[in-house]
Amino acid sequence: MSSAPAAHGAAPAPKFAEHFASLEVQNHAARLGMWLFLSTEILLFAGLFACYACYRFLYPEAFAEASRHLDLTLGTVNTVVLITSSLTAALAVHYAKEGKNNMVALMVALTLLMALGFLVIKGFEYSHKFHEGTLPGKHYSYQGLQLPGAPMYFTIYFLSTGLHAFHVTIGMGVLAWMGIRAITQKNFGPNNYTGVELASMYWHLVDLVWIFLFPMLYLV
Template identity: 55%
Template sequence: MAGVPEAATGHAEAHAHHPPYLQHHFVSAEQQFDAAKLGMWLFLVTEILLFSGMFVAYAVYRVWHPEVFQAASKLLDWRLGGLNTIVLLTSSFTVALAVHYAQLGDKKRLVQNLWLTIALAGVFMVVKYFEYSEKFHHHIFPGGNYAYEGLQLPYVGQFFSIYFVMTGIHGLHVLVGMGVLTWVALKAQRGVFSSEYYTPVEISALYWHLVDIIWIFLFPLLYLIH
């Protein structure tokens, strides 16, 4: 075109072939995906560091007062904890299926598995609600507020402080995951994702797998130390 610099023409042509999901500061979809995945892994490292501090606190108090931890853990219902473990493991499978179907461009199964994962997360939170309610009913509170007459031992309140902090923060992560997966599911229903673009699906799945893995450690440490 006369009067139009060659560089400007090349830029216009590149922009015309620019996919709508590709941010302007990335050269290609592959580069954008790699950057997003790296960012998520860095975020997950900070999450691991957060829980690592709590695991260290757990280890120290358990070494100091092993008999208290063994006695206090008997007040936790391992059946409910086991049920929630099965629920989260199943949700990891369904979210992995969601990524698989996103890669295949199967919108229907992608959406189905995303909503199934969210539903399983909801089941986890309902079970945790009943578990917490039962503890509060018996005045099993953290720290100095512990007032359960069925088990009166020094430092038992510290065990339940660790229990409520670790499971509470984990539960908060489950709620955040439900929110993120709901956002992804709604976008999937609108047909935003395809076999060429499914980055948010895989990134949110990575986060959800971490939430599940953390629970895999919490369950035996808190419920199965008799």
């Protein structure tokens, strides 16, 4: 590993692997790798969106009616919470560039708090669905909506929102790691902020996917 010498009392200079010509090249490779990874994640959710479109074409009345059985208020609150969390994630990158590690930790903590709130609200939604029987596939038992295609709507609902919640949990883990580094190592700065930037990029993907899921499931 190669690194530049650090001034006395300053944070350790960022290191780069020997197969990279410079730190800048290493950071560029890391960003490119993240963009490639995010593109595969988009393809994953694109399959769910295509599945939704096909079944909505087959059962338009059932899907329109089933969407009205979701809690629009909770969905809207979750949307606001998640969009706001993207702001704090972006601010974490901003402060990492300036070397303000305490602010990085604070922004990460706020992002995690909102992410936890998102999951708690989603848990309340799931609990209500379990109680009334609007469950996936053969487990569907809700008597208030017996149109053909309604069980498929809730199958897609649980699959897409559950997969999204899984990504939220992963994003929380990555951000928490960056927050811990900001507190313990205090080595983020103008030349060493790529880790926070990549974690923020992943979190923006989580936000972007929900921006598509919300109107698709709750509004259309």
